Amino acid sequence: MSYIWGTSGSGLSEHAWAAAESSGAAWVGNDAAAHITLLRPTVREELAFGMEQQGVPREVMASRIDDAVDLWGLGEIIDRDPSRLSTGQTRRVAVAAALLRDPGALVLDCPTDGLDAAAVDTLVETLGRFAGDVTVYDRVATPLAVLADEQFALVDGTLTPAPAPGPELPEMTPASPGEPVLDAGFTATNGSFILDATLVARAGQVTHLAGPNGSGKTTLMLAVLGLLPHTGRLVAPSSPTPGWAPTGMDAAFSKRSVFRELMVGTDAAHARAALEWVGLEQWADVHPLDVPSAARRMVAVAAALVRGPELLLVDEPTVGLDAPGHRWLARVLRGYAAGEYHRALGVGEKRPAVLWTCHDAEFAAAVSDVSVELRNRP
Numbered sequence: 599m600s601y602i603w604g605t606s607g608s609g610l611s612e613h614a615w616a617a618a619e620s621s622g623a624a625w626v627g628n629d630a631a632a633h634i635t636l637l638r639p640t641v642r643e644e645l646a647f648g649m650e651q652q653g654v655p656r657e658v659m660a661s662r663i664d665d666a667v668d669l670w671g672l673g674e675i676i677d678r679d680p681s682r683l684s685t686g687q688t689r690r691v692a693v694a695a696a697l698l699r700d701p702g703a704l705v706l707d708c709p710t711d712g713l714d715a716a717a718v719d720t721l722v723e724t725l726g727r728f729a730g731d732v733t734v735y736d737r738v739a740t741p742l743a744v745l746a747d748e749q750f751a752l753v754d755g756t757l758t759p760a761p762a763p764g765p766e767l768p769e770m771t772p773a774s775p776g777e778p779v780l781d782a783g784f785t786a787t788n789g790s791f792i793l794d795a796t797l798v799a800r801a802g803q804v805t806h807l808a809g810p811n812g813s814g815k816t817t818l819m820l821a822v823l824g825l826l827p828h829t830g831r832l833v834a835p836s837s838p839t840p841g842w843a844p845t846g847m848d849a850a851f852s853k854r855s856v857f858r859e860l861m862v863g864t865d866a867a868h869a870r871a872a873l874e875w876v877g878l879e880q881w882a883d884v885h886p887l888d889v890p891s892a893a894r895r896m897v898a899v900a901a902a903l904v905r906g907p908e909l910l911l912v913d914e915p916t917v918g919l920d921a922p923g924h925r926w927l928a929r930v931l932r933g934y935a936a937g938e939y940h941r942a943l944g945v946g947e948k949r950p951a952v953l954w955t956c957h958d959a960e961f962a963a964a965v966s967d968v969s970v971e972l973r974n975r976p
């Protein structure tokens with residue numbers, strides 16, 4: 599296996615795409631949802647799609663799909679709409695579909711993004727057994743790097759032998775727990791999925807919301823935001839409403855510059871304060887979709903915190919982050935909970951609560967004061 603890494607903005611995804619096109623390798627890009635065809639009503643039929651195009655006999659198709667369902671843990675979602683899955687479920691389906699075509703070579707861009715630890719293990723085992731050439735692109739070292747025969751850095755369009763850096767783990771002093779800002783003991787519904795969750799997020803602390811793919815972490819955030827129905831106890835701040843940075847951030851941007859994006863729902867003074875405090879000044883006049891992925895992630899986080907909410911919800915912000923981006927994120931999440939942004943706004947002492955999700959257990963533990971695990975089955 600070749601492992602190619604680069605910082606955000608180095609042209610990594612373009613390089614990956616070009617490598618796949620020129621070699622004819624099967625390709626799964628960093629946006630797994632873009633691989634879902636939207637032509638098929640169930641995950642089973644989605645998995646069959648590529649093999650149908652290849653003319654694979656029906657019984658061979660059925661048996662390969664059964665094996666993939668076992669391998670990737672897709673049994674619970676096999677009859678579900680493939681366009682309405684969780685982030686990690688979507689990537690599992692995209693990677694499984696690519697492998698079902700029995701390709702001679704594979705190019706994967708950030709393939710562990712959104713996958714839980716069990717799915718990452720499956721990916722490591724599967725690629726370890728894969729007979730053809732595999733090229734993995736990523737912004738940091740992931741568990742797949744151990745399989746690499748060679749590692750290269752992409753710098754100015756040129757590949758240079760160099761090992762990928764791991765995410766930097768911040769040194770942190772745990773924060774003392776304040777009053778509960780979010781107090782939930784509720785049942786929420788997301789399509790046919792029912793989430794039962796009990797959770798408290800306290801002022802001044804960064805709380806990590808853990809749980810396997812499809813366990814309901816995003817569902818919980820959507821219910822707290824009032825975007826999904828729930829019954830039971832849900833005590834959360836209502837003014838200002840909680841800030842939310844979704845994993846799929848690109849669809850959330852609606853303005854033609856970062857500065858204008860930060861002004862949504864607030865004013866220029868807040869936008870300026872968030873721009874400076876997060877450290878995004880150089881991108882102020884750039885269209886959000888033209889900003890490299892790590893800085894784009896910080897635009898999404900800045901847009902969520904700009905109004906100074908008491909509760910900040912951040913869903914899988916490490917997706918798309920390079921090593922410096924991890925350092926940046928750790929500073930922003932911890933600093934926000936410590937009240938640094940409110941001090942920068944000049945509104946006095948306030949300790950908000952931060953609730954976030956992240957499948958990198960080591961990084962999550964290094965950034966968080968407490969961790970709460972969801973164990974619902976899809």
Ligand SMILES: Nc1ncnc2c1ncn2[C@@H]1O[C@H](COP(=O)(O)OP(=O)(O)OP(=O)(O)O)[C@@H](O)[C@H]1O
Nearest residue numbers: 682684685686789791811812813814815816817976
């Ligand atoms: N738009 C939707 N319509 C119907 N069901 C959905 C939708 N989005 C997610 N689900 C289902 O709700 C369940 C919980 O999904 P959710 O996205 O909350 O999980 P998650 O814990 O955030 O997962 P991941 O770690 O993969 O991001 C899953 O079974 C998922 O398939």
